[in-house]
Amino acid sequence: MHKLLTLVCMMVIGLNQSAAQSAIDRGIKHLKAGDDFLARFQPAEAQAEYLQAIDIASTIHHDSLYAVSLFGAGQATWYAGNFAHAVDTVNLALSYFEKGKHPYNHPAALRILSNIYDDMGDYVHAFATVRKALEMFEHYDDSQNHILSLIQMGSLYKSIGDMDAALEFYNKAWERNPPVGEYPYRELNHCMGEIYMASNMPDSALFYYHNAQIGNPESKIIRLRIGELYLQTNQPDKAYAQLFPLYQYATQKADIIITMGAMLGLVKIYQVRNEWTQAQTMALTVLSAAEQRGARQYSRDACQLLSRIYEAQGDATKALYYEKRFGRTKDSIISDQLKGQLYSFKQQLGASRQSAAMQSLTDSKRVAQRTVLIILLCAALICFFLVARNKNEKLRFSKIAAELEMKALRAQMNPHFIFNCLTAINHFILNKEEDRASIYLTRFSRLIRMVLNNAGKPVISMEEELDMLRRFLDMEQLRFKDAFEYYIYWDPAIQPSMVQFPSFLLQPFCENAIWHGLMHKEGHGQLDIYFTTENGYLVCTIKDNGVGREKAAALDQRGADKDPSLGLALTTQRLILFNGSNKPEPFTISDIKDDSGHIKGTLVTLRINIKNAYD
Numbered sequence: 001m002h003k004l005l006t007l008v009c010m011m012v013i014g015l016n017q018s019a020a021q022s023a024i025d026r027g028i029k030h031l032k033a034g035d036d037f038l039a040r041f042q043p044a045e046a047q048a049e050y051l052q053a054i055d056i057a058s059t060i061h062h063d064s065l066y067a068v069s070l071f072g073a074g075q076a077t078w079y080a081g082n083f084a085h086a087v088d089t090v091n092l093a094l095s096y097f098e099k100g101k102h103p104y105n106h107p108a109a110l111r112i113l114s115n116i117y118d119d120m121g122d123y124v125h126a127f128a129t130v131r132k133a134l135e136m137f138e139h140y141d142d143s144q145n146h147i148l149s150l151i152q153m154g155s156l157y158k159s160i161g162d163m164d165a166a167l168e169f170y171n172k173a174w175e176r177n178p179p180v181g182e183y184p185y186r187e188l189n190h191c192m193g194e195i196y197m198a199s200n201m202p203d204s205a206l207f208y209y210h211n212a213q214i215g216n217p218e219s220k221i222i223r224l225r226i227g228e229l230y231l232q233t234n235q236p237d238k239a240y241a242q243l244f245p246l247y248q249y250a251t252q253k254a255d256i257i258i259t260m261g262a263m264l265g266l267v268k269i270y271q272v273r274n275e276w277t278q279a280q281t282m283a284l285t286v287l288s289a290a291e292q293r294g295a296r297q298y299s300r301d302a303c304q305l306l307s308r309i310y311e312a313q314g315d316a317t318k319a320l321y322y323e324k325r326f327g328r329t330k331d332s333i334i335s336d337q338l339k340g341q342l343y344s345f346k347q348q349l350g351a352s353r354q355s356a357a358m359q360s361l362t363d364s365k366r367v368a369q370r371t372v373l374i375i376l377l378c379a380a381l382i383c384f385f386l387v388a389r390n391k392n393e394k395l396r397f398s399k400i401a402a403e404l405e406m407k408a409l410r411a412q413m414n415p416h417f418i419f420n421c422l423t424a425i426n427h428f429i430l431n432k433e434e435d436r437a438s439i440y441l442t443r444f445s446r447l448i449r450m451v452l453n454n455a456g457k458p459v460i461s462m463e464e465e466l467d468m469l470r471r472f473l474d475m476e477q478l479r480f481k482d483a484f485e486y487y488i489y490w491d492p493a494i495q496p497s498m499v500q501f502p503s504f505l506l507q508p509f510c511e512n513a514i515w516h517g518l519m520h521k522e523g524h525g526q527l528d529i530y531f532t533t534e535n536g537y538l539v540c541t542i543k544d545n546g547v548g549r550e551k552a553a554a555l556d557q558r559g560a561d562k563d564p565s566l567g568l569a570l571t572t573q574r575l576i577l578f579n580g581s582n583k584p585e586p587f588t589i590s591d592i593k594d595d596s597g598h599i600k601g602t603l604v605t606l607r608i609n610i611k612n613a614y615d
Contacts, residue, residue, distance in 0.1 A: 020060055027056035027065045034072050041253065043079035050076060067096030071109055078112070081256030083120045083293050087113065107136035108145045114152050119257060121296030121333045127156050147173045147184040151191055163195060170195070174492065181215030186222075189214075192492065193225060202233050207489040220246060220258045227265050236272045239265060260286050260298045267305050271312070280309050300329040418448070420511075424479045440478055447471045454503040462531070462538070463496040465503060472507050473527070476514050484518045484525030486510075491532040499538060501608045502578050508571045509542050509587075509604050517546020517602050520555045538608040548591045548599035579609040 034049035050073040057066035074089035090113045097106040110133035117126035130152045137146040154169030170192060178184040193208035206229060212222050227242035243265045250258035263286045270279035283305045290298035303326035311319035421444045428437035450468050454460050466488060473486050490496065510527065518525035528543045546552065575586040586608075592601040 043076040047076040107133040459500040460503040462499040486527040513544040516552040517544040540606040542604040545601040
């Protein structure tokens with residue numbers, strides 16, 4: 001009898017365990033379905049799946065499944081634009097994570113919570129939560145969320161205008177090597193683009209925005225940022241072409257963040273077009289939506305735009321009312337408390353680095369005290385120095401001679417460039433284009449002053465070189481009535497103010513691309529200049545979408561006095577002298593071909609031995 005009762009009890013327990021496991025499996029299935037819907041930005045469908053998982057977890061008292069499902073439901077609520085409800089839901093999930101159920105989800109949930117606070121304009125709580133997440137990532141191996149938390153901290157510093165601190169955190173994120181095309185890589189490029197836009201460097205911003213589209217070419221947030229870039233660079237028609245379809249799409253999908261961002265951009269476009277009714281209606285709509293969701297930064301921006309709209313319409317009372325609301329909202333977002341917390345955190349980081357440096361110094365001293373080999377090594381180095389001294393003296397005099405020759409070559413190039421510019425000014429005058437002649441002459445005089453200031457220097461910084469190059473290209477755009485556009489990019493690891501090479505080195509190559517390639521092209525031309533480093537060389541690529549070398553040679557009928565090949569030949573000699581005569585060919589020129597073998601432009605690749613600038 002006892003044996004039979006025992007057997008029956010075991011069967012009942014087995015049935016209960018089987019039913020519980022079946023319920024868990026169903027809950028996990030709903031959880032995964034919710035994750036899939038969330039990844040495709042379908043928050044309503046994701047929310048329905050997460051709620052099913054929550055109900056199952058609650059019925060069987062499965063805390064882990066309940067917590068993870070709550071976390072997913074909080075993200076779906078955030079995506080739907082219900083920020084306050086999303087904060088409450090994620091905080092509830094965090095209370096379970098803190099009990100030790102799936103602790104690795106704890107810092108990830110903190111990072112998401114910081115993003116939600118960020119969208120609400122509650123930067124104080126956003127900072128507190130992401131700081132706690134970063135502290136926890138020291139003990140958890142979650143590279144993706146660690147990178148995203150570093151990016152989030154950088155964005156908070158950017159929000160108060162501390163661009164140096166923001167870049168410091170972005171660089172820490174780069175050091176963790178986010179995989180190309182994955183979300184952390186895209187988000188990091190997105191934030192780098194925002195930094196350069198805030199620094200009024202749209203070319204560099206566009207470079208990072210394009211990188212942010214790798215892996216997700218239809219990214220809505222990047223389309224929004226590119227629309228904002230066109231607005232900032234006074235191209236309202238291009239901005240409208242980006243923002244209006246985005247606004248329509250986001251409205252259909254109930255993507256409130258993209259919708260409000262696109263609407264704010266459209267309000268600015270309507271202002272430029274003097275379409276005040278549309279601007280006013282849309283700005284009030286943004287303000288209402290932002291206040292319903294507690295998104296203070298959007299309320300701030302809408303109030304500022306409404307103040308300007310009413311001021312333009314002559315309604316001083318309403319303009320003042322919204323200006324005051326703008327000021328109060330702005331102060332509530334970026335408070336003294338937030339600035340103090342961010343400053344304190346930065347100071348703590350500095351103190352930690354200083355302490356680590358002191359410890360490293362102490363360790364170095366101990367190593368030095370325990371070895372006598374250093375003394376022997378110094379003696380050997382002294383002997384080597386005495387032997388090599390005579391050879392180094394010869395090399396030094398050889399370099400001095402090369403520098404003198406480079407100065408002579410530079411002096412020959414300047415008259416050639418000046419002649420081309422004066423010819424262009426004369427052309428404007430003869431065609432009675434006095435305004436264009438005046439603008440061109442002003443730009444020309446500024447450029448000549450920069451060239452003369454740098455003429456006596458053996459090397460200048462890349463920053464100074466690019467400044468001169470931009471002035472030259474702006475002059476060429478004016479001369480050829482904006483027949484082409486140009487973009488200048490460089491690798492994030494390059495600091496233009498720290499890299500040095502011969503002055504006015506790039507101009508002849510760009511002039512050659514414009515005259516021989518782009519000016520023969522039917523349609524709009526484009527010139528891309530990109531810099532990277534490789535084995536001690538600065539590698540510069542100059543790419544145009546012109547007609548190619550062979551066709552240019554057949555079409556070009558200009559006389560020798562206008563041929564930029566003189567400047568190009570002299571520059572080639574300068575580059576050979578600078579790199580060293582025993583170094584590889586300083587530059588190569590090749591045609592760009594499409595899949596069918598048709599020529600689509602020309603590519604010039606220069607290799608500049610940047611180490612020589614510091615010898």
